Amino acid sequence: MKTVALTSANDSELIESFRNGNENAFSLLFNRYRRRIFAVIYAIVKDAETAEDLLQETMIKALDIIRSNRYNDEGKFLPWVVRIARNMAIDFFRKQKRYPNTRIQEGSVLYNTLKLSEASTETVRIQSETLHQLKNYIYLLPENQKEVLMMRHYMKMSFQEIADVTNVSINTALGRMRYALLNLRRAMEKNGVTAECLAA
16 A cells, blocks of 8 residues: 555554555554544653653554454554553553552542541541551452542542543543442441542
8 A cells, every 4th residue: 555545544454554564554553643642641640751651662562462463453443552551551650659559648639528537536546547448448449430539539630631541431430430439438437437428
């Protein structure tokens, strides 16, 4: 397929051309969505240099998968490559120990929305134990609920950013957040800690 024809080819045609040995086809395909993929990564890592590095890693991984014939062409290249980019960014947080070990600090939105009973004379100890329990309960949430809660409270992402990154509607992202907070409240109250429903 000639270069002129490649520029007007759809995603599936570019992938097929690449599989047939045309290296330029993949470059054209990836560059077609480069800005959108970068935006997804940047929304998570909040750092342009890191986002650029992860963008290159995403491209390499996508290349490897297509070359090894593990890519199932359903005409949905963009959602597929965005999932790779998103996972790369989240893995970056895990490796940096920023995702799983995020501290819940006094003054944070998540902390302040917990209305603990102050009747006890051991308020400080109770609050400390409560925060420890809360972290445990967060990691027991369903993956999609935990993901939204982490992105919202720890990565400071807007619901629009969360929706874009997770490839769902804003209403779905909001719904997952509501269920996450509701499940946290139920878990806390089940174990004898009074907590009002957390606000998104």
